[in-house]
Amino acid sequence: MNIFVILKRTFDTEEKISVSNNKISEDSAEFIINPYDEYAIEEAITLKDAHGGTVTVVTVGDEDSEKELRTALAMGADQAVLISNEDLDSQDQFTTSSVLAAYFKDKEYDIILGGNVAIDNGTGQVGPRLAELLDIPHVTTITKIEINGTTVNIERDVEGDLEKIETSLPLLVTAQQGLNEPRYPSLPGIMKAKKKPLETLELDDLDIDEDEVEAKTKTVEVYLPPKKEAGKILSGETPEQVKELVSLLRNEAKVI
Amino acid sequence: MAKKVLVLAESRDGALRNVSFEAIAAAKEISGGGEVFAVLCGDSVQSLATELIHYGADRVITAENEKLANYTPDGYFQTLKQIIDDESPEAIVFGHTSLGKDLSPRLAARLESGLISDVTGLEQAGENTVFTRPVYSGKAFEKKLISDGLVFVTIRPNNIAPLEKDESRSGDVTSVSVDIKDLRTIVKEVVRKASTGVDLAEAKIIVAGGRGVKSEDGFKPLQELADVLGAAVGASRGACDADYCDYSLQIGQTGKVVTPDLYIACGISGAIQHLAGMSNSKVIVAINKDPEASIFSVADYGIVGDLFEVVPLLTEEFKKVLV
16 A cells, blocks of 8 residues: 655744744654654554554655654654755745646556644644645544545544545545554664655756745734733632632633 | 635534634634635534525535435545535635534545644734644643645634624525545444533533532532533532543543633532533633632632532522522
8 A cells, every 4th residue: 555644844843933033933843753653644644553564754845854753753754755845936825736736647556645733823724735636535633544445434533523534545644642552663764764865856847947836825913912011810719719710710811 | 805605504402513613703803805605514414504604604515415414524535625625715614513523633634734723813923823822631732734735723612702693694505415435433423411412521610520519419409500501510520530421521621621611619629620621611600619729720710618509599590590
């Protein structure tokens, strides 16, 4: 089975965010594989263990993304592809999905997995956009997947409810929390990852004209939310505090 | 410039969702005096159409088909594509709901358009509408626009005020028949797990529990409080990782990002990832034994105390005042 994972390098969730020159500052920030993409990698490896085949991880990013690709290889992926975005003046989800579609155009794939959302921009667009460009079905926010031949049974999270889906390969799915417990790379895994193939592609290699994938959206401002002022810590015996809280919520905050 | 704007309305359990009324309000603003029409899909939705007009839609198009009873990307895609081809809207507004998130990127790809997801506010700037949206789960915000081509956005529930309902508003309701070809994904079953039926993303009030809840049973007093308030129950990652509750309840940078009117955090310490998911709530109440817990730094009101003592008292007190 030809299994692909699309992944993104993102800020570590521990990071505080600062803004300079109308951009999120990346100075000294720690980066990780987008946590939802980790579920996708783990599931890809599990599918390979059950059905055989190859796991290829693909990202569109700068040269630093090699680190996250190596981590995916250390987890157990077989090969990695880094599509350089350094020739792009502007990039949004239209851009990324168009670049990925150009990459997949001449590939044979049974299943493509990704995270359901990246924790930085948080749009969740690239997966379903790519599925449409490749003209294959997609299922988002999956929490369970079983493949029998070309029949695929999936459970997905829909706002807390569980939906059971039947579909078929080839297919694109995006992972939701609860799908699995991503493994940590083992030491032998890390050693092996250094020797696994990692291919770097330029836009030219994919016959992409930068103008044709230029972002359709424009960011005009980036800013931090106003800092919250310290709230009111209530005092007194607990029953009095509770009475006061209820009264404050009704009369001061007026939310109840 | 006046625009023609399409709003995709959603229903759940036979009633329209609030986010659809909010989407109409957003569409009105984007339209700049143009026309706002709502599209309603399902197997039996005709009776809901006039309410969309009462909330400000100029007219409604319904698409009824047994294949639209459950949402599937293909069924809805084919329906919307047909209506878009007929109507040529200049802007489209969806709710940033499970359905909206699933369908909008696929449609945007086919329409070769930009898409601004998870919008929490909008303003006019000359010819363009500028949209505000959170990034890094609300640790920062950005303002974005689509300067040419179709303006396509999804709006986050609970952030844009709907118009006042006015039953004197009138407008046409027309229906289209759609020929839905094969569905590549089929919904076999929907298992209801959301216990109160109040969805986290749309809930006006959320009662959330953390590690301090200590067990699955520990969520019971929170559920009782939620029931009295008509609230949804959420959780921190700590509580989910400890198996006290399902991951679908998780609020935070991984998990759901919520902005209710009132967020009651019980036994949640307030890790940065959790704060990212809820700190833009309008009013935050923190209940925690540890006075140093960082949840208090974002709370409007705090009670330092044991949640198992405070929460049941709170439930009793609300019962008294809410009768």
